[in-house]
Amino acid sequence: MPKEMICSFCGGIVEPGTGKMYIGPRGEIMWFCSSKCYKNSIKLGRKSRKLKWVTKLSKKLI
Ligand SMILES: [Zn+2]
Structure with missing residues (x-):
């Protein structure tokens, strides 16, 4: 099993035991590192590259 998953929305690392898993159609x-990424990707159907806060969040994580 992989030790780390990559957030499908912002590209950040999802540490084991955290985040949300979603099985698509x-x-x-x-995988999503936070409920914020989950909501934006699944419920709102947004593309991460168009959101400014994703870039900011990624910089904080790095
Ligand atoms: Zn994320």
Whole structure:
């Protein structure tokens, strides 16, 4: 098993035991580092590259 997952929305690292897992309509597994990423990606259907806060968040994590 992989030790770390990459957030499907912002590209940040999802540490084991944290984040949310989502199984898509095609059976694909997606991971999200936070409920914020989850909501934006799944419920709002947004593209991460268009959001400014994603860039800011990624910089903080790095
Ligand atoms: Zn994220």
